[in-house]
Amino acid sequence: MSGDKGRPDTTGPVWFTSSYSAGDGGQCVEVASGPGAVHVRDSKDTARAALDVAPAAWTAFVHFAAR
Secondary structure, three states, X not given: OOOOOOOOOOOOOXXXXXXXXXXXXXXXXXXXXXXOEEEEEEOXXXXXXXXXXXXXXXXXHHHHHOO
């Protein structure tokens, strides 16, 4: 038996849930930074493919959304 069963998967992106998420199952997104892209996905349906955007486009979106 392996002792690694409880270890998190470190081979894929590290996802962060929106700080605006209340944890009640509402409208939430998760974001992960990767080489050359920022990945965005629905936190309620993580099996779906993520939306990949260029880092500059993500930065522009965040600045726009912060207004």
